[in-house]
Amino acid sequence: MFKILHAEFLAPGIKRFVIEAPRIAHKQKPGQFVILRLYEQGERIPITIERSDPERGTIGIVVQSIGKTTHLLNSLNAGDSILDVVGPLGKPSEIEKFGTVVVMGGGVGTAMAYPTAAALKRAGNRVISIVGARNKELVILERELREVSDALMITTDDGTYADKGFVTDKLRQLIENGTRIDLVLAIGPIPMMRAVAEMTRKEHIRTIVSLNPIMIDGTGMCGGCRVLVDGKSEFACVDGPEFDAHRVDFAVLVQRNSMYRAAEQKSLEEFQHDPESQVESVRTGRTGACAVEGDGR
Amino acid sequence: MTEPTKQPTKQVSLNPVPVKERMKMPRQHMLEQSPLERAHNFTEVNLGYSEELARQEAQRCLECPKATCTIDCPVGVKVKEFVQLIVAGNYMAAAAKIREDNVLPAITGRVCPQEDHCEGGCLMGKKVQPLGIGYLERFVADYEQGHLDISNLPKAPPTGKKVAIVGSGPSGLTAAGDLVQYGHQVHVFEALHTPGGVLVYGIPEFRLPKQIIREQIDYMRAMGVEFETDVVVGRTVTIDELMEEEGYDAVFIGTGAGLPQFMGIPGEHLNGVYSANEFLTRINLMHAYEFPKYDEPMVDFRGKNVAVIGGGNTALDAIRSALRLGAGKAFILYRRSEAEMPARIEEVKHAKQEGIEFQVLAAPLEFLDDGKGWLAGARCQKMALGEPDASGRRRPVPIEGSEYNIPLAVVVIAIGTSANPIVQSTTPGLATNKRGYIQANETTQRTSRRGVFAGGDIVTGSATVILAMGAGRRAAKSIHEYLTTSGEW
Numbered sequence: 001m002f003k004i005l006h007a008e009f010l011a012p013g014i015k016r017f018v019i020e021a022p023r024i025a026h027k028q029k030p031g032q033f034v035i036l037r038l039y040e041q042g043e044r045i046p047i048t049i050e051r052s053d054p055e056r057g058t059i060g061i062v063v064q065s066i067g068k069t070t071h072l073l074n075s076l077n078a079g080d081s082i083l084d085v086v087g088p089l090g091k092p093s094e095i096e097k098f099g100t101v102v103v104m105g106g107g108v109g110t111a112m113a114y115p116t117a118a119a120l121k122r123a124g125n126r127v128i129s130i131v132g133a134r135n136k137e138l139v140i141l142e143r144e145l146r147e148v149s150d151a152l153m154i155t156t157d158d159g160t161y162a163d164k165g166f167v168t169d170k171l172r173q174l175i176e177n178g179t180r181i182d183l184v185l186a187i188g189p190i191p192m193m194r195a196v197a198e199m200t201r202k203e204h205i206r207t208i209v210s211l212n213p214i215m216i217d218g219t220g221m222c223g224g225c226r227v228l229v230d231g232k233s234e235f236a237c238v239d240g241p242e243f244d245a246h247r248v249d250f251a252v253l254v255q256r257n258s259m260y261r262a263a264e265q266k267s268l269e270e271f272q273h274d275p276e277s278q279v280e281s282v283r284t285g286r287t288g289a290c291a292v293e294g295d296g297r
Numbered sequence: 298m299t300e301p302t303k304q305p306t307k308q309v310s311l312n313p314v315p316v317k318e319r320m321k322m323p324r325q326h327m328l329e330q331s332p333l334e335r336a337h338n339f340t341e342v343n344l345g346y347s348e349e350l351a352r353q354e355a356q357r358c359l360e361c362p363k364a365t366c367t368i369d370c371p372v373g374v375k376v377k378e379f380v381q382l383i384v385a386g387n388y389m390a391a392a393a394k395i396r397e398d399n400v401l402p403a404i405t406g407r408v409c410p411q412e413d414h415c416e417g418g419c420l421m422g423k424k425v426q427p428l429g430i431g432y433l434e435r436f437v438a439d440y441e442q443g444h445l446d447i448s449n450l451p452k453a454p455p456t457g458k459k460v461a462i463v464g465s466g467p468s469g470l471t472a473a474g475d476l477v478q479y480g481h482q483v484h485v486f487e488a489l490h491t492p493g494g495v496l497v498y499g500i501p502e503f504r505l506p507k508q509i510i511r512e513q514i515d516y517m518r519a520m521g522v523e524f525e526t527d528v529v530v531g532r533t534v535t536i537d538e539l540m541e542e543e544g545y546d547a548v549f550i551g552t553g554a555g556l557p558q559f560m561g562i563p564g565e566h567l568n569g570v571y572s573a574n575e576f577l578t579r580i581n582l583m584h585a586y587e588f589p590k591y592d593e594p595m596v597d598f599r600g601k602n603v604a605v606i607g608g609g610n611t612a613l614d615a616i617r618s619a620l621r622l623g624a625g626k627a628f629i630l631y632r633r634s635e636a637e638m639p640a641r642i643e644e645v646k647h648a649k650q651e652g653i654e655f656q657v658l659a660a661p662l663e664f665l666d667d668g669k670g671w672l673a674g675a676r677c678q679k680m681a682l683g684e685p686d687a688s689g690r691r692r693p694v695p696i697e698g699s700e701y702n703i704p705l706a707v708v709v710i711a712i713g714t715s716a717n718p719i720v721q722s723t724t725p726g727l728a729t730n731k732r733g734y735i736q737a738n739e740t741t742q743r744t745s746r747r748g749v750f751a752g753g754d755i756v757t758g759s760a761t762v763i764l765a766m767g768a769g770r771r772a773a774k775s776i777h778e779y780l781t782t783s784g785e786w
Binding site for chain 1: 591596
């Protein structure tokens with residue numbers, strides 16, 4: 001049982017949690033993730049760790065409501081608990097002094113890119129961050145990213161905030177302006193990561209993406225998260241989640257992530273039919289879940 | 298705890314049946330769900346012995362002076378003694394007798410390949426059918442579960458030593474159960490959310506009900522064993538941290554057979570192609586067969602063609618699960634002949650009764666795409682048997698020009714596993730072999746690292762529950778010796 005100490009919406013449908021998980025907080029490195037399960041009948045879902053505080057024994061995660069489990073999770077608040085949280089899983093991001101690094105976050109991917117951007121900055125890199133969101137409301141972690149970036153660019157699909165367009169437009173501008181780029185890290189929706197990979201492939205810019213395939217155990221045991229990298233199967237949970245974008249077969253990733261779409265839709269519809277009672281059943285399945293004041297960090 | 302070697306010398310038989318009559322008694326069959334019924338449910342196939350059947354079967358035991366059954370048992374269960382206690386009607390004493398050597402009797406009674414061990418060693422088997430030792434063990438274990446009060450189990454005086462067990466599968470549970478009886482403080486770490494390892498994620502409900510595992514684990518908790526789930530040792534905490542920061546005096550690594558092997562043939566990434574580990578984990582650990590009551594989904598098997606590649610117990614568990622999910626046609630695709638299949642005899646028999654088809658001497662060359670990223674079928678090749686290979690089994694040799702296509706909606710690949718590197722790669726100085734398995738002494742289970750022991754599939758590669766338990770038992774004895782002597786390495 002892992003207690004939620006703090007929970008706040010960063011944007012509509014995007015919530016940040018601070019969870020008591022001392023063992024994970026002690027070990028977490030940027031780029032790693034946890035797998036969590038909310039209740040006895042729940043599925044296991046991977047979520048990137050946004051930050052950790054080893055002294056307080058807490059980790060932060062940022063969750064976007066997409067399917068049933070994330071909707072349920074985002075209905076929980078400080079004082080509630082999560083049944084299972086295991087991690088940190090996956091290989092940490094490669095952090096060294098590359099020179100100039102462009103960190104690109106699309107949507108909630110921004111929260112996953114943030115810890116790596118911060119670590120790259122600490123390692124002495126010049127960090128240019130590009131954040132994209134559908135609209136103004138969905139731009140998250142702007143202040144945090146600005147603190148760890150030498151430059152921050154923001155795009156919104158509809159132009160309601162900053163520049164109208166996509167993150168790839170900004171990357172193209174950088175390339176066209178002759179900016180020397182030693183590494184690109186892109187985390188976001190698959191179409192965005194694929195578009196970045198195509199753009200940087202031509203320029204021979206090393207590009208890292210963080211992949212989000214369907215996963216169960218997270219320790220390499222099941223092989224469900226296999227992705228096609230250079231024509232070979234690799235497991236995102238132990239060989240990744242970060243991979244060289246130019247070697248990843250994005251079409252296979254899209255195809256495999258669609259495998260349970262009908263079932264996922266059915267789960268979500270059933271949840272939305274009566275969300276309150278389901279949230280309540282998740283809460284009452286707990287023992288010792290008493291209200292705790294959020295530490296707010 | 299007693300050692301399995303020394304047997305009491307003289308014993309008056311309580312068996313009313315004269316020895317020469319015993320060979321004439323037929324082996325008592327265990328009641329089973331009918332094949333037609335069970336092929337559509339996940340409820341246990343075997344229904345157990347009644348007291349009467351158990352006593353009749355127990356009376357068949359010849360009480361051989363040299364108990365080859367015990368000698369052939371990896372954990373050395375005192376078969377003759379426990380069987381005589383069944384004859385006497387003292388089932389609780391029989392259970393206690395088994396527990397001296399085997400902390401998981403309800404599990405081994407169900408999943409052990411008895412034909413390779415105790416029943417394989419049974420003298421009766423030379424002439425007639427061997428004594429039903431597995432059935433008797435199961436009967437005793439189930440009887441005990443129904444009658445035991447675990448609130449007041451005797452506890453050994455504490456030694457003050459702490460042992461960490463990494464992995465709660467068969468080897469880890471056995472080591473934990475033995476070590477706690479020596480009086481050591483035992484803490485078991487499990488990566489998944491439920492203890493039991495392969496017993497939980499690998500073996501289906503119809504062969505080993507999860508309730509049985511829960512009961513065995515509750516029993517171990519009552520013995521004083523502590524369990525901590527959601528800890529991936531190597532990631533959440535390292536072996537070095539356990540020893541240096543958390544004060545463990547010894548560690549046993551029983552992390553099991555880790556990574557699923559794929560075939561490296563085209564089309565393995567298609568939707569509808571599973572590793573056996575994933576397929577079985579979805580069903581057993583995540584209850585995907587109960588979707589939408591449980592959230593974990595599974596592709597729709599109803600009326601579809603499903604093939605499992607492989608011939609071991611895992612392959613049979615997978616294909617019989619597929620049948621229960623409603624597969625229209627469910628078959629095993631195995632590259633050797635049935636004689637070389639490593640699966641338990643009883644599983645093969647049960648599978649055939651249920652209508653599983655066996656296509657032997659055939660292997661897939663490629664999985665075919667339906668044009669939308671889903672599996673449409675497999676291109677296969679026929680095989681002939683050549684000379685024996687390193688495993689002693691005859692090698693499959695492809696027959697040129699024998700290629701053929703079969704339509705398939707789902708394929709499960711059950712051709713084995715390789716070593717999961719998480720613990721090895723995060724434990725400096727822990728020696729591994731060239732395939733990545735941990736090197737451990739075969740008797741003491743000691744590794745190259747002081748205070749660190751290992752056993753089970755992470756040392757041997759994929760084997761059986763009982764062999765892993767044997768390793769756990771040897772490790773416990775050896776850890777106890779290490780902790781109670783000068784600790785030389």
